[in-house]
Every structure is written in C-alpha cells, then in structure tokens.
Amino acid sequence: MGHSMTSAITAGEGIDSPYALSHLDALESEAVHIFREVAGEFERPVILFSGGKDSIVMLHLALKAFAPAAVPFTLLHVDTGHNFPEVLAYRDRVVAEHGLRLHVASVQDYIDAGKLRERPDGTRNPLQTLPLTEAIQEHRFDAVFGGGRRDEEKARAKERVFSLRDEFSQWDPRRQRPELWQLYNGRHAPGEHVRVFPLSNWTELDVWQYIAREDIDLPQIYFAHEREVFKRSGMWLTAGEWGGPKADESVETRQVRYRTVGDMSCTGAVDSDATTLDAVITEIAASRLTERGATRADDKMSEAAMEDRKREGYF
C-alpha cells in the first residue's frame, strides 16, 4: 500500500484552491461556531473541565471564540478524589490566569455523606455520574460542554453535537434528533439540558496537532517521566492512596506518560520516551492502539460499557 499512497500524494498536489482550509483550521472554525451557537441560545452554559487535554483544548477554543471579551461560561470539574495532583494544580492555575469561575462536584463528598458507595474494584469513574447530574440540576445549567470525540469509542460515534438529556441526564440513542447541515437544535424543556460536544469531529491526533500548533500548555503527566507504577489488567497504574497496589502486585519505576487523564484508579500510563509535543505526535501516529483501549480499564468491561454509562448520564 505504500506505493499507491506515494503516487497519490504526487498526483494530488495543487488540486485545492487557495480558499481551501487546512483540516485544523476547518475543525477549529467548526468548534468556534458551536461555542458561539450555545452562547447565543442558552442561558446558563458550563464547560466540563477536568484538566485533561480535550477539556484544555475546549477552553482554548472558547477563549478564542469570544476574544477580546471574556468567556461567557463557567467551568465544572467533577473531582473523583483520585485525581493526579499535577492536574489539579494545572486546573487551578488556568482558572486563576483567565479569571474564570470554577464549580467543583466532589465524589469524595458523596461517599462521605453515604450517597455513593466505593466499588469493590476501587474505580471511581462510574461514580462521577451522580455528582455531575446533581450539579447540573443544582446550578440549572442548560448547556453542558463535554470534550467527547466520536473517534474515541463506537457508542460515541453515534453521538450528536447537541445531545438532549432529560431531567435525569439520561441519553436515549434511539430518540436523538437528526442533525443536518450546521443547524443545531437546542430546544429543551425546563429541567432538561443539552450536552454539547464541540470536538465531535476531532481525532486524538488532531487534538495533539492543534495543541502543538497553538502552543498550548499541558499538565506534565502527558509527557514521559519516571513514575512508580504497578501492572493491573495489562495497564500501568500509579501507586497511591486509592487502593493500589495489592499484595500480589509489585511496584516498579518506569518511564511512562499518560495518553488520557482521568481517575487514577482506572487510567493507565503507557511506556514512553516522548518528552516533547513532537515526540508525542510521532508516538500517537505510530500507535496501534486507541487511546481508550490503551489506557481505560472501565471500557474493557463489556462491548456496551460506554453506551450504558452514557445512557445513565455520564460525560
């Protein structure tokens, strides 16, 4: 296949008019359009901000969409209580730098109050749904921006850019509104809200290329570093208070980086020597695994793990 690819490059050069946008410009323009639609049509939008790369790119796009004015949205972080300290520090720094307003919904508070119970496997990812849903109700958010991408997972591939949720935040894939042209329908009843995904059409590689192009600062755990880790379900997990390692799991120091940033209990690190953005991009372009496949224990549970969590109101 290498041969036909090479000849196709040569054959194809120069066919696009000077008005053609690069794919990053096209994706950026589309995302900005989505942010501005929400600002124009909703009363109380909020950006879900985890300090992960996708939410960082979302915030960057929102800043560009409304400059030189301030971003007309607040931020919401669902804190699992097992977050990477580097990511929390990054979150607080960004909030201060741009004068943003941050709401935090805490899984630990829910556990302490007896409203949620710790799972036997220690993972807190599924526990985020209730605090998220209640925060949306409490603050009466009507549009909730998420960093989900359709390339991440096959249930997400069916997700709309504007995705209607009932008052229980539930997603019903059979009752989604068809989405035509760039006409987004955000009508909703009181108590319902719309999840909005400005990065729907981005791939992992697009996100990284955009981060490189825009020179966006990221938490250091996205780059290769030495870390004490142990192996569980084929993934390198960070040792910590959250419940690892168990007696039969041995800790070792490896050079790793994170491809995704989530709850420490179910987000795996990958072996890597990529210390720069360029090296990360090279590594991803050559990877034979999807980012969720490589790093998320919770998606390995079943064929429909993500669909089920999304139906319940998950991100």
Add this chain to the structure above:
Amino acid sequence: MSNSVETAVQLADLSATTLLRFATAGSVDDGKSTLVGRLLHDSKSVLTDQLEAVEAASLKRGQEAPDLALLTDGLRAEREQGITIDVAYRYFATPRRRFILADTPGHVQYTRNMVTGASTADLAVVLVDARNGIIEQTRRHAAVAALLRVPHVVLAVNKMDLVAYEEKVFASIAEEFTAYASELGVPEITAIPISALAGDNVVEPSANMDWYGGPTVLEHLETVPVSHDLTSCHARLPVQYVIRPQTAELPDYRGYAGQIAAGTFRVGEPVTVLPSGRTSTVAGIDLLGESVDVAWTPQSVTLLLADDIDISRGDLIVPSGDAPATTQDVEATVCHVADQPLTVGQRVLLKHTTRTVKAIVKEIESRLTLDDLSQHPHPGQLVANDIGRVKVRTAEPLALDSYADSRRTGSFLLIDPADGTTLAAGMAGESFATHKVLTTVEDEEGWDF
C-alpha cells in the same frame, strides 16, 4: 512492516492536509461494510484493540471472519439486530487528506439518515452490485445526493469479481447511472469498478481490470477538489453573537461573530444587514485573534463595521450589491425526519441560519417518491422519511437564498414548538436542477393514510 516509513510520510504532510466530508449509502448486500472496512483498515484507521474487539464479538456470534460492520454499528440495538440504524461517523487520514465519513444505512425506511449524512457531505459514494446493476435503491441514493446538492458523486460498481471483471458490464451500468444522475443535476459523477472484498480499485489499482485507467476510490477521495472558486459565490455572514467586552481598554468594541456561510468578505466592502436593510462598511475582520483583510467560508470570524448600527443574533450581513430578497413565504422541498407527522395548518418553528421564527405549514403540495421521481399531489401529511414540496408562511421576513445557490443559507429546520423535536429538513427553491425529471401520479383518495 513499513509502518515507520509511512508514519514519517504522514507527519511531514499532516499539517498541510485538507478535510473531505463524504457519505456512503448502501446496504450490507452491496458490500458497503466491506468497502468502508477496507478503507479504514488499509488507511491504518482500525487499530489492534478495535480489531480484537470485533474479532471477539464476531466469534461470540458464531461468525468465523471478523464482521467489519461491528466497527461502525456502535449501539447495542444495532448489534443485536445486525443492522445499521443511525448515521455513524468515522475518521481516517492518509498523507494527502483527513476524512470524515458519514456511514448511512441504505434502506428506504432510513432515508432521513441518508439525508442527514448527505447534508454536510462534499462527496457521496453510491454502491451498486455489478450483478444487479441500477435498481430502485440506486436511483433513490442518486436522488438524495442530487436533492442535497452534494457536489461530487462516486458510483462504486462493486463485486466486479463476480462478473469476471467484464468491462462491458461496468460500462453499461456507469452509462445508465451517469445519464440518470446528470439529468437530476449532479454536477460531477465518477464511476469506479471495484471489488471491495478482493481489494480491486479500493486502495490499490486492480490487476484484473487493465481496461480501467481511472483512479481508485481512495485516490479519487484524496484528489477531488474540496473547495471551489468562491469569488463568484454570494457572500453571507449570519450573526451568531455580538462580542462586547465593555472593559476599560475596549469600552466601545462591538464585533459581530459568525461563521461565513458562503463566499468572501473584504475590509472596505459596503455591506447590508438583513432583514433591517441598514448599511455600513467592513472596518475590520478578526480571524480568531488575527486581523485579516479578507476572509471566506467556512472561517469563523468577527466582523467590525464602520458605523454603530443595531445588529443582533439572527441578522444576516451581506455585500450591499448582492443581497437576497427577504420573504415570509417559503417554497421548499422538505425531508420529514420525525416520527410524528407534518400536517397542513401545523404551527412550527422555522430555524434558518441563526434565526428562529414562528411559521405555519400552508400547503403540502406533493409527496415525492425518490425511486421513480413520481409526485403524488396533496398527500395531506408527511410522515417519517417522506420527501415533499411545501409552502410555509413565516411570522417574520427571512433572508433566504435558494438551496441550489447556497446550501447553508438555503436550508432550514422545522421544529415542533411544543417539545422541540426536529420535524423536517427544508431546502428552499426547486428540488432538482431540471424540472422535467418529475412525473405526476394521481393517488387514490387516502392512498397512504
């Protein structure tokens, strides 16, 4: 494996790639899943863990070979029923381009999904089985592409291996299809003989069809123009949002934010704001932080005007010499996309660009059967997946282009004001480039109730 070499090539070129949005229509029987699977697989877009998951799931269902349809059938209901229900979006890249593929089901009961996929597509791939030739379904797919004004159509004549790679089989199908689609006004048609299963002319040129000198499917996808000369297009900027920092440094800044829907805008150009008709001059264009002299579709920009005039969300900024007429009477073709019907006299909301107005369905003139392009007058209502001609009266004037001139400013949604359901997708103006293709059939009273 030469992976590292290919990766290096990709990296060198990735920053310069353009984006092609395309749609595929067809059923499993035509080999659509095989074609899509091969495009994804051969462009390295199916990764090891995805393939392992598909293999495991296929095995569990008692299938020996991995069923590539499971890659795109993402919902539990789809996997259980073994059918594609919804549009699935897939992403892949080659050194030349980034692709967004809207994979849509082909059967008549999913026309709305096909319309959805085609609405944003620059190119549509229509699949036929070489053994069957052009069938009703093929004509319907061609009609959807023509109706939605998809600029490029590819006819992939599949399963050439089952007709002994015969040139005359391909030539006769290609000729019949090209004649039909041209009559519907499809501006560019490319027919390619393929075998998705054997891999002929999908990514690699076929060794079995020396008589074919054209591109493979992937080569065509990589090289088809994604944009054209915009200087001849009507420039349109629907205002999404007014940016007013109101800070000590910028007390008077007023910027009109929007995504250019068509054409180009230049600094110094006289512009008119619709529907008010007020005029001004473009004083500046802010392209996401960069001040530019010219901007074009689909860039998201902020326009600064020389005069302080009243502009808000829903207004349309256009060049003063090229303003569309405003109207309250919309004649259009609609595709009904909701489960509840659309009836004469129904009160709806009409969403056009960034403007939503009240409207009433005055008339449903006809229902159109896409298989044979027959028109059925006064059907009384439209139900899910119906295509029809309607007249709608709006409460306020709209600056509406004909869909043939501008897909983005000629399209609209009809929305149920009670529950917000998207009822229908509308295209203003004539359905097809030529009117003569349509025939009228008088139905018996109540035929489709």
